[in-house]
Amino acid sequence: MPEVQIRVMVNGRPRTATVPPRLTLADFLREHCRLTGTHLGCEHGVCGACSVLLDGEAVRACLVFAVQADGAEITTVEGIAAADGELSPVQAAFREHHGLQCGFCTPGFVVSVTAFLRDNPDPTDEQIRDGLSGNLCRCTGYQGIIEAVRAAAERPAEHTRTAGT
Structure with missing residues (x-):
C-alpha cells in the first residue's frame, strides 16, 4: 500500500x-x-x-x-502541562493524592480525566468511578486516583488546559 x-x-x-x-x-x-x-x-x-x-x-x-x-x-x-512546566490541576492532584504508583497508566488517566472534568466539572464519586472505567491500573487500588480526580474537580483553575496553554 x-x-x-x-x-x-x-x-x-x-x-x-x-x-x-x-x-x-x-x-x-x-x-x-x-x-x-x-x-x-x-x-x-x-x-x-x-x-x-x-x-x-x-x-x-x-x-x-x-x-x-x-x-x-x-x-x-x-501537552497537558503549561509551557513553563507548571502541572495542570489534574497532574498536580495525581501527585498530591498519590494517584500513581508505577506510573505506566498515569498518562492515560491524566488525559482521560482532563476530558472527563471538562465535561463533568462537579462529578459525584459514582460519576468519577464511571468516568475512570475505561482506564486500568494494576498498582494503586484506585482510591488515590479517585481522590485525585475529586481534588482536581475542586480546584479553581481550568481543567481543560492543553497543549501548553
Whole structure:
C-alpha cells in the first residue's frame, strides 16, 4: 500500500508526515513525534494507557490510525502541562493524592480525566468511578486516583488546559 501524507497539530505544533495507512496514532506519536508519554499496554483499546485527546475527545490511540487523524488536533500527556512546566490541576492532584504508583497508566488517566472534568466539572464519586472505567491500573487500588480526580474537580483553575496553554 502506498504511504499517505498527513498533517496534524500535536500539542499545539504542526506536524506533517508520510505514513503507512495502517500505522496507529499511538505508534505515530511515539515513533514520528518522539512523544513517548503515550504508552502502549494492551494494544486492544482495553487499558486506556494510550489515551490522547483527538479534537478534544479522549480516544485510545492504539485503535485509531494516524491517517484518520489527518487535519486533527491531538493533545498527548506532554501537552497537558503549561509551557513553563507548571502541572495542570489534574497532574498536580495525581501527585498530591498519590494517584500513581508505577506510573505506566498515569498518562492515560491524566488525559482521560482532563476530558472527563471538562465535561463533568462537579462529578459525584459514582460519576468519577464511571468516568475512570475505561482506564486500568494494576498498582494503586484506585482510591488515590479517585481522590485525585475529586481534588482536581475542586480546584479553581481550568481543567481543560492543553497543549501548553
